[in-house]
Amino acid sequence: MTKKNSSHKSAGFNRRALLQAGAATLGAAAFPLPAIAQTKPFAGVTLRGASFQHRFFTLLQNYIPEFEAQTGMKVDLQLSAFPVYNQQANLELSSGGSAFDFVNVTFILAARWVAAGLLANLDEFTIDPNLTPAEWNPKDFVEGAQVPYRDAKGATYGYSWEGGAMVMGLSRMDLMEKKGLKVPKTFAELQQVCAEINGTENVNGIVSFQLHHWCLPPYIQGFGGNIFRKPPADIMPTLNSPEAIKAIEYYANLLKNYAPKGVLTYTEDQARQSHMTGRSNIFIHSSAWITPILLSNDSKVKDTSRVVRMPAGPVHDYPAANSQGLGIPKNAKNKKAAWEFIKWALSPEISMRLVKEHGHSSVCRRSVIESEEYRKLNTVNGQDLGALYLEVLGLPAKGENYMAYRTVKEFPIVGDVLNKAFEQVATGQLAAQAAMNAAQEQAVANLRRAGTAL
């Protein structure tokens, strides 16, 4: 009886509760609550990220409070100097640490980290519609900028937030016009322009900086050579090929004869300063370093400048391109939260805000770079800098990836050797042939010592 009563009672209660719940559900469906009032899935999560200091992150920090408010998580973003970050992140990742939930995947370390399996496969997030809405569109990222973050099977381990496209800045078109010189389109014309301008009104023909293994390879490739035989499959160095020797002679000749004294030890800063003040006419480097001649308030040569494609070699036209990406360490504790952050930081909306509100143009989303607003902001003196940037950044993905030499994990070792060899040639200590023969032997020995099978 009691049982019956109780069951009856409970049945009545259940019916009433069921009716109430049903009504509530219908009500909620008819009048959905605003998103802000819903439960925040990442409330209480502290997301730890790390990168090197860069303007992108400095600007992004302005928007992070919005992201924190939307998601309920707290973002602890640690920024260090480039060499410091690389050292610390390399150690953290390679020792299987989980101190960071997201990291910058540094271009020069990307191949090493991907090959060693230190990063999470981001395809697992992008293929899941619950984690990534269709409008985020991974294919919107410029293909050339994404190449370093893929493994041999094509899986993605990072998404690019910064693109570097090698272009040529000419700061003294006024002098060139006086002398009847046109913008150089070939290596031969480049040398001729440098020779003609050098010394005119105390202006140097060209300026560069000390990272020769970034500046030199486009010349090596332009003459038909490469750093490795066929990267990434065959990484036998080819530093003493006739093409490489010709390139090193050519580039050393440019710097020896037409650049400021001490150029071999110039930092990027010094080179940019020399270029922006009109003390040097030509500077060939990443767009972020070249476009200040047109965009910076400190530029003294805004009216006399041009930014164009770097000259083509007799065999190839291979301007260098690179990028920086965001990825998730394999052992990260908060992978989903980290993906939420990456998704937000690299969304079309944030990319466009960076462009519109801060003039930060080196984003990697094609839809943003090709937008009318971007074009308006990045057209200076009639030059569409966005189109030029996109054109160069996309080149490595067209056909054979000619930037593959730089994304193999063996490159830093060979790059150091190349730097020293170039300095020996540029300072006249050794002839190009002898320096490159020695460099080839040194590179092979160093790679073998590092455990590379050649």
Added chain:
Amino acid sequence: MSGPVRRSASPRRLVAIGVTLIMLLSPFLWLLQMSFKSNDLILQFPPPLIFTPTLQNYASLWQGAFAASFVNSLMSASFSTALALVLGVPAAYALSRWAGRGKHALSFAILVTRMAPPIAFTIPFFLFYRWIGLLDTVTGLVLVYTSFNLPLVIWMMQPFFETVPSSLEEAALVDGASTRVVFLQIVLPMVAPGIAATAILCFLYAWNDFFFALILTRTNARTAPVAVVNFMNYEGWEWGKIAAGGSLVMAPVLIFSLAVRRYLVSGLTAGAVKG
């Protein structure tokens, strides 16, 4: 014969002194003048020697995270020096008074940590610290610096204790003083110059360390030398801040060394001549 022999300052000697001073001081003076220049002036060629100085670099240093890094450096260097002295001085005293068979073997064993380069210990320290949660803490740095300074203290202090006659201690013991009183009130004051010299060397090692601080810290316990490197940004080097930071990093060591230079000289030369 008392005091050093005075020699007349011949022109050749003056030139030699001048050249030496220029060689020694010019890098420091160049860094110092850079710290009072704006970035534009620093990059100007030829460099202007006459300019309107600015304190902007120093002001922006203290507005940023450098101040905290400076405090971290001070704390880790001071505490590790103090801890190394507290542990090392009694150990050195004990070793100097011990005539047992294992004395040399033990002294040698203590020195082993100084024989290998720091890189050999970095990864084990990193992994161990991560495991016990000491990464990016001042405590972690103090322990590392102490472990490296301890052998230095023991080896440096032993000769000083050996110069103190045992008869003094025996006399005090006969008069009823305890071993602790003998050590603290009789022996320690006699080796004070040695302690000062040793302290300076320990402090310098910890203060100037870059490598361990780079590997074992992130942002919370970042020290001044690592903070200076953080002005080398991807988009450009902040030369003014680097120079100001470098000058500030040098300042405490210079002040400390000048304040105790008498002890330093006597401490470092003690025991050089016996008899």
